[in-house]
Amino acid sequence: MRSTDYQSRWLRLAKAMQPNTLVKALSGAPLIWSTLTDDGTAATTIHRVFSRQCWREDGVAGGAVLVAGAVFMLPVLVATATIYTSRCGGRVRKETRKSLPRQWAEQITLGVRLAVPPPWYYIFELYRPTHYRRAAEYLYRSETKSGIYDMLRRQRGCHASTEGLRDKALFGIRCREHGLPVVDTLATARDGVIEGIDALPDADLFFKPIKGAGGRGASRWIFIGDDRYQASDGQTVTREALQAHLCELSKEERYLVRRYVVAEPSLGDLTPGALSTVRVVTCIDQDGVPEATHAVFRMASSRDVVVDNFHAGGVAASVDLATGELGMATDLGLRADSRWWSTHPTTGAPILGRRLPYWDEVLALATCAHRAFGDQVAIGWDIAILDNGPCLIEGNKSPDLDIIQRTSRTPAGNSRLGDLLALHLKSAFAT
Incomplete structure (x- = not known):
């Protein structure tokens, strides 16, 4: 042989x-x-x-x-x-x-x-x-995350856009090429070397693995003046020490350095320890046009975390696509004290019935962004609502449906998203 x-x-x-x-x-x-x-x-x-x-x-x-x-x-x-x-x-x-x-x-x-x-x-x-x-x-995680999404990607041969979603540095480049608002990438770091800048700037910074998921490895550093930065746990380091720390991290995997941004002021009471983002799921419809099918607003549950990821202990509330109005918030539901909240569990700020600002612009940004990655069937967009409007944080090539179905208390299989996924699967793999 x-x-x-x-x-x-x-x-x-x-x-x-x-x-x-x-x-x-x-x-x-x-x-x-x-x-x-x-x-x-x-x-x-x-x-x-x-x-x-x-x-x-x-x-x-x-x-x-x-x-x-x-x-x-x-x-x-x-x-x-x-x-x-x-x-x-x-x-x-x-x-x-x-x-x-x-x-x-x-x-x-x-x-x-x-x-x-x-x-x-x-x-x-x-x-x-x-x-x-x-x-x-x-729809269960075992059939979606590395199941039907991957099957459709292989059938459609969309390698370049997949890598653009997987690699956060490439994602930023592709978004800027298409004129999409995306959070600034200041530098990358790999093999112990920081690329793109000579020194970390006098600004609030966010470090994240370029191919990380679920908030793994992320850290926030607030510039407090006099060449010093403060971490979320209160630790203070010099610029030189922070650069050395970043170089050390990059010896294991590539890291991204972004400017840390803050939410639109009216949402400040829902962002106790991390930037809150909207997860919007878009899917190509029967006419080949991106359509928003679900949305969820994600929030950190405490002040000592730097990400709002649902699977990392955050809470989330479903968002009415027509109005931008929030439903009840909840966690993943796997704790002995899991529950539903009408107000934020840490800040006490109202959640239920609250309307997100710039909602029409959020949906428009999600569908426009999908056109830049148009060979993908479904994408989950993480969008921050800033003072000047919505801004892309990242796109997810295999959008999680746990958060969608948990917060809405409704299965997605026969929803609009389910209808479109079934349509694509039948077309790709004739039944």
């Missing part, structure tokens, strides 16, 4: 053993969703196409992993349900009077019937009868 054949087999095997493939396998989704009856709904179409493409694209090695995952699915399901019932069950019992054994049994049932991982029983409040009955309408 030729060496290239060996290499190809090893590459397929390596792909099959990737964490995302293992998560899909252990959830049982590729196997279970393939058995769903086609009822013509968008949600079922998405589940079924995802399942079929998993078997088609992962090859023999991937198929073996999927089969093995199905074998181990039940013990993993039992263990995970036990952990999350222990963590969240007491709170839900107080809210609903549903016993812990019943919560545990419902998680097992949903896992076996619909491949619903136990954490999402609590994230999507499937312990509520109305939500439980609609469990198949939700």
